[in-house]
Amino acid sequence: MLRMLRYYLAPFLLLAVLGASAEERLVYPLHQRGESPEIYPIELLRLALARSGSDYRLEPTPEPMTPIRARHSLAHNDGRVQVIWTMTTRENEERLQPVRIPIYKGLIGWRICLLRGDNPERLAHVYGREDLQSFSIGQRQGWPDTSILRANGFEVRTSNSYTGLFGMLAAGRFDLFPREAVLVRQEQRNMAREGLQLAIDPHLVLHYPSAFYYFTARQRPELAETIRRGLEAALADGSAERLFQQHFGEALASLQLDRRRVIELDNPLLPPLPLEREELWYRPRAPQ
Numbered sequence: 001m002l003r004m005l006r007y008y009l010a011p012f013l014l015l016a017v018l019g020a021s022a023e024e025r026l027v028y029p030l031h032q033r034g035e036s037p038e039i040y041p042i043e044l045l046r047l048a049l050a051r052s053g054s055d056y057r058l059e060p061t062p063e064p065m066t067p068i069r070a071r072h073s074l075a076h077n078d079g080r081v082q083v084i085w086t087m088t089t090r091e092n093e094e095r096l097q098p099v100r101i102p103i104y105k106g107l108i109g110w111r112i113c114l115l116r117g118d119n120p121e122r123l124a125h126v127y128g129r130e131d132l133q134s135f136s137i138g139q140r141q142g143w144p145d146t147s148i149l150r151a152n153g154f155e156v157r158t159s160n161s162y163t164g165l166f167g168m169l170a171a172g173r174f175d176l177f178p179r180e181a182v183l184v185r186q187e188q189r190n191m192a193r194e195g196l197q198l199a200i201d202p203h204l205v206l207h208y209p210s211a212f213y214y215f216t217a218r219q220r221p222e223l224a225e226t227i228r229r230g231l232e233a234a235l236a237d238g239s240a241e242r243l244f245q246q247h248f249g250e251a252l253a254s255l256q257l258d259r260r261r262v263i264e265l266d267n268p269l270l271p272p273l274p275l276e277r278e279e280l281w282y283r284p285r286a287p288q
Contacts, residue, residue: 026056026223027081029065029073032162040182040247041085041103045214047239048230066160068142071096077217083227087144088213089269097224100274101231102211104182105244105282109210109267110257111178114188116170117197123176123204129153129263132204135175138165144269145178148208152265163194170196178206181255182248205257208265211273235279257284 026049031038042058049056061081065073073080075095087108088098102108115122126132133153139146141158149156157174159165166187169177177198179187184200191198216224234240274280 023055023057026058026083028058028060028083028085029067029070029081030060030063032064038085040243041212041214043247044103044231044234044240044243045083045085045227047234047243048227050230051233051237051239052226052230054226054230066142067140071142074215074217077219082220082223083214083216085212085214087269088211088271088273089144090271091269092144092215093271095218096215097218097221099214099216099224099228099231100211101213101228101235102273102280103214104180104212105280106209106211107182107248107252107282108180108212109208110181110282110284111206112181112184112255113201113204113206114166114169114177114179114184115175115199115201116172117199120199120201123201126204126263127261129265132206132263138169138174138177140165147269148210148265148267149178151268152208166191166194166196166198170198176201181205181252181257185251185254200255203261204263205260206263206265208267209270209273210267252282 028042028045046058049058065081067086070081070084071086071092074082074084084096085103086092088100092098113123123132123135129152133155136155136157137149139149139156139158140162141160146156146158157168159168165177168174170191188198188200214224214227216227231240234243
């Protein structure tokens with residue numbers, strides 16, 4: 001009886017094993033240990049994979065990985081990571097396979113400055129790029145923003161440590177830390193819990209055209225297509241917009257981008273963007 005049962009169950013057990021082995025690990029670079037500002041792109045990627053009907057197990061690298069190392073790993077398809085998200089540049093699109101749907105709706109190029117908490121009105125009388133150039137700026141080594149800001153005439157001081165930049169700002173090592181509009185409030189709260197009193201500038205917004213994309217290795221166009229297909233499905237059924245509003249709707253309303261003085265900057269790293277698709281981009285509404 002037992003032999004007969006094994007005979008009948010064997011094909012089903014084999015299918016179960018094959019099904020389990022068909023699930024592929026999809027590794028992304030861990031930003032940092034502890035609370036990360038990158039919850040949204042991970043959740044959006046999970047949503048896209050689910051909408052695509054694919055069978056991937058999304059997980060971070062065991063240790064934090066710098067942006068430079070992550071891009072290098074993906075460009076060489078060495079197996080340590082299979083997907084990253086970063087600002088698009090001509091170089092990134094030449095070396096990596098982009099999924100040309102802006103995951104932050106272009107808000108990665110709308111920047112609000114963090115300041116030391118003892119002088120929140122420091123930018124009250126700044127009206128143009130030339131005024132702002134008298135202030136030093138902090139950025140992480142390897143971020144495309146560093147090259148963009150330097151190309152616009154700013155003095156930029158860098159660090160390899162993301163969290164270390166907030167401490168450098170608080171210590172007066174530089175004057176301003178321009179952060180993505182979608183992240184600045186969360187980052188200020190995180191740093192307050194660490195004992196750093198930083199202020200969000202209420203007057204300006206820096207803007208340069210840009211987008212954050214998911215990227216895969218050039219050797220994995222089918223993976224990029226899976227992510228693209230899932231994002232398109234999430235856009236079509238409204239779940240992508242609901243996730244965006246869940247994470248950023250309240251913060252964007254409170255920042256009032258439409259009432260700030262806009263300082264336009266050039267982006268010399270910029271490849272062509274899918275600007276013809278208006279539904280992919282956030283645009284501050286003018287006051288009524």
